[in-house]
Amino acid sequence: MPEAEVNAAFERFLRSYLSLEARQEIEAAYGAEVAVRAKEVYDRCLQCPVDWRHQTMDDALLVLARFMEMEYPWLTQPARRNINMAFIYEWK
16 A cells, blocks of 8 residues: 555645545545545554543643654644544544
């Protein structure tokens, strides 16, 4: 799987969340395999292990940053930033 294409997909098409429209745009630009992989990465990142009973959003963002570094060290800073923003929108 070309990681560069997944990064480009997040950089170009990930807005406040990975909408159906965004997934369709990713598929049109990079193909179905990249669209599926981007959705998998996105879902895993948004569901990273945060204990919302005891952690604040600031704590959760640190957990997310560590999760992305461990699981997806190949993500670019712009891709991480867009995932980070989607995470905030999802959990607000």
